[in-house]
Amino acid sequence: MKLKGLLLLGVLLFALCPNVNAGNTAYGVMSIKGIKRVTIDGVGTFKAPVVLVLPTGNYTVRTEGAVKLEARVFVNGSRLVEVEFEEAKLKDLVRGNTTILGVKVTYNQWRAYPKLNGTPSLGLIGGCGGGVGPGYGTTKPYPMSLEDVDNNVAKLHLNNTILPCYLKGRKQNITGKLEYLFYTIAGPFGVSGVGLKNASFVTPLSLVNVNADVDYVVGYLFSMSAASMVTPFKLILPTIPEDFYNVTGVTEEGDVIRIEHVPKLDVYNLSVGVNHTLLTAVIQLKPRKRYSITYSLKTALNLIKVKEESVKLYKLIVSTSPTPAEIVINGSAVAHGHSGEVFYLPAGEYMITAFTNESGAIKRFRIPEVSTINLTLKPHPARLTLHTTPEDALVVIDGRTVNNTSVTLSPGEHQILVSANGYVAENLSVLLTPNESRTLRVALKRLPSLRIETKPAGALVRIKNTTCTSPCRLTLKPGSHTIEVSLNGYQNEIVSVYLNAGESRNVSITLEPVETQKTRTPLNPVQSTTAPATPTQGANFSTDASSEHSTALKLLLLGLLIVGLIFALKRR
Numbered sequence: 001m002k003l004k005g006l007l008l009l010g011v012l013l014f015a016l017c018p019n020v021n022a023g024n025t026a027y028g029v030m031s032i033k034g035i036k037r038v039t040i041d042g043v044g045t046f047k048a049p050v051v052l053v054l055p056t057g058n059y060t061v062r063t064e065g066a067v068k069l070e071a072r073v074f075v076n077g078s079r080l081v082e083v084e085f086e087e088a089k090l091k092d093l094v095r096g097n098t099t100i101l102g103v104k105v106t107y108n109q110w111r112a113y114p115k116l117n118g119t120p121s122l123g124l125i126g127g128c129g130g131g132v133g134p135g136y137g138t139t140k141p142y143p144m145s146l147e148d149v150d151n152n153v154a155k156l157h158l159n160n161t162i163l164p165c166y167l168k169g170r171k172q173n174i175t176g177k178l179e180y181l182f183y184t185i186a187g188p189f190g191v192s193g194v195g196l197k198n199a200s201f202v203t204p205l206s207l208v209n210v211n212a213d214v215d216y217v218v219g220y221l222f223s224m225s226a227a228s229m230v231t232p233f234k235l236i237l238p239t240i241p242e243d244f245y246n247v248t249g250v251t252e253e254g255d256v257i258r259i260e261h262v263p264k265l266d267v268y269n270l271s272v273g274v275n276h277t278l279l280t281a282v283i284q285l286k287p288r289k290r291y292s293i294t295y296s297l298k299t300a301l302n303l304i305k306v307k308e309e310s311v312k313l314y315k316l317i318v319s320t321s322p323t324p325a326e327i328v329i330n331g332s333a334v335a336h337g338h339s340g341e342v343f344y345l346p347a348g349e350y351m352i353t354a355f356t357n358e359s360g361a362i363k364r365f366r367i368p369e370v371s372t373i374n375l376t377l378k379p380h381p382a383r384l385t386l387h388t389t390p391e392d393a394l395v396v397i398d399g400r401t402v403n404n405t406s407v408t409l410s411p412g413e414h415q416i417l418v419s420a421n422g423y424v425a426e427n428l429s430v431l432l433t434p435n436e437s438r439t440l441r442v443a444l445k446r447l448p449s450l451r452i453e454t455k456p457a458g459a460l461v462r463i464k465n466t467t468c469t470s471p472c473r474l475t476l477k478p479g480s481h482t483i484e485v486s487l488n489g490y491q492n493e494i495v496s497v498y499l500n501a502g503e504s505r506n507v508s509i510t511l512e513p514v515e516t517q518k519t520r521t522p523l524n525p526v527q528s529t530t531a532p533a534t535p536t537q538g539a540n541f542s543t544d545a546s547s548e549h550s551t552a553l554k555l556l557l558l559g560l561l562i563v564g565l566i567f568a569l570k571r572r
Contacts, residue, residue: 026056026077027344029311029333035063035085048085051333053313053344058110064479066090066498068104071304080311080346086303090498093300096293098208099284101267101482101496106278107304113273116216119230122151126170128179136226137188142263145186146226154226155236157186161262162199162249163238174205174236174288183249183257194257199249201262204287206239212272212295220271220278231272231295239287240265241492277301284494313344314368318352320375325356326412328431332367339375353411353433360411360434380434381408386416389443393420411436418442424478424501447475448499452483455510459487470509478503485509 032038033049040046041060056077063069063085071083090103126149136154137145143159149172157163163184168176181196210219212231219229221237229235244262251257266287271280272295279300285291318327320339329335332348339354345367352373353362359377385406386395395402396417397409411434419425423444432438452461454470461468462484468474470485476499483495490511499505 027053027313028056028075028077029080029313029346030054030059030061030073030075031080031082032061033082033084035065035069035087038063038085053333053335053346066103066480067093067303068102069106069304070104071107071109071306073107073109073306076308078311078313079308081306081308084305086305088299088303093279093296094281094293095296096283096291098281098291098293099494099496101282101284101494102480103282104280105300105303106280107306108276108278109306111278112276113278114218115214115274116218116230118216119152119233120227122148122227124148124150126150126172128165128167128172136224137186137190138223139187140222142265143187144222144224145188145191146221146224146229147191148226148228149236150228150234152228152230152233153236154221154228154233156221156238157184157191158203158238158240158265159184159186160259161203161238161240162196162201162247162259163203164205166205172236174207174290181249183251194251196249196257197252199247201244201247203238203240203262206237206285206287207290208235208237208270208283208285209290209292210235210270210272210295211292212297214272214274214297217272217274217297220273222269235270237268237285238265239285239289241287272297275301276306277304286491311346313346315371316343316345316367317372318343318354318375319373320354320356320361320377322356322359322377325354325375325377328353328413353431355410355412355434358410362433378434380411382411382432382434382436382438383408384414384430384432385437385439386418387439387441388418388420389441390420390423393418393423393442393444416440416442418444420444422447422475445501448478448501448503448505450474450476450481450483450497450499451504451506452485453506453508454485454487455508456487456490459485459490459509459511461485483507483509485511487511489514 029051031051035048038046038048039062054075056075058074061071061083065087067088067090069085073081073083075081090100093103094100145157146154147157149155155172161184163182165179165182166173166176167179181199181202182193183196184191184193210231210233215231217231218225219231219233221235240262241264243264245260247259247262249257267282267284269280269282271278274297277300279295279297281293318339323339325339327337327339329343329350329352331350333346335343335345337343347367349366351362351364354360354375354377356377359379361375361377363373363375365373383406388395397407398414409432411432414430414432416428416430417425423446426442426444451473452470457470459470461470461472463474463481466474478499478501480496480498483497485493491514493509493511495507495509497505497507
């Protein structure tokens, strides 16, 4: 929209606004709208709509909700970047029979995700050991690498694990004829390792069919992709539901390989992208299961809209007596700094507030008509009257508890916390001008409640560090929650929910009996030990988790040394 349409969009959160002054060399403007609250990394959290004057550079704008939205944009000098968000429901973006822990849409101005003309033809002959995958690896969250095992099938190899190769005909699968066991060395270099004749623990596999409403787009697993990952495609994934320790395997030559720790890995970040938009689902899998997931990229493309146009910025010099003083400017845009600094603002109407040592001054002005402002600060206090719901809510202003509903405060910024048992606390930032009398009404919303029923009843329910026996009701904080349910004789189940303040939700979970798995017993197996699984903490879209492999670096070096040898050891 045109700049004049931005008038009065600025909503001030003073303490979080960036300084805009003569120490910076160039400035641009960012307008954010379409959602109630946003966070700009390194800048702060704001109520939207908001218009900010910012130093030129890269910025990441995030929103919270059932679907997380993120825009990565660049603010150019004398340019206006408009970011418009639209809320969406998880079910409108991702569907399938996987457990979906979270969904995120990312707009990345600096990356274009390709749409190809068709599915790839890689010329693979099938079988075990005939795949390709150099350069498909990563070290986060663990050292691992992808391998193309068919034109539309990729297999993930997790470093320092024992992986099976099952064949149905000439095609790799998650069940079928066990062709071989393979001690895997994987990472950014690709995949290598050693064939085994038996092992105490063989990593279970799962299969995920990936589809999208836009054909021939590329898929991504964590930060990786393989040539075969063009929609529609399939992924064969290690699915390790808990940590295993002291795993051993025996090579064809009789040597024993010992793995101190095989980490739990049953949660994956799986994405598809087109143009500048990436749609990510955090999914949780169970061993030896077949899944299907479908992405609605057409919907995702409409959730974050970014456009840019030129804007003229005008210089404003502010001086105060006494000096220095804190300066807040709001109106057509928001800026924050100190007296004696130079501000750069787009044309429009503004109000400037200056304050220091319990004195303050205000002035309304227009840009570009005004280029200099001189303010004399005077000790004129302000009065704030508070009305809260519930009436007995605790009110803390600038770290001090307030017992009266009406208080006298100095001009300037004040931080207010309103809280009560059973309610969601409210944090407010209030800017008071000299001689101002303001009435503030704060109605707290109740904490959300969640009732969990299971079939059969009597299951253990865990949400982070809180447990109960179903059926039960829990009072929780707003946001995303992962419900873990377990009962002897039944498979564990995991469900993800997003709760808003004041919401009351019922969830019913049906447990499936444990099925006896038919597995091949290894020759002379060596007993492995397990530790309790780490509770799931909910959707995590980051790929910066540290590796838990104590021998990872040694294994990666070993992989480089034996990468040539592996082709002789692999069968078929």
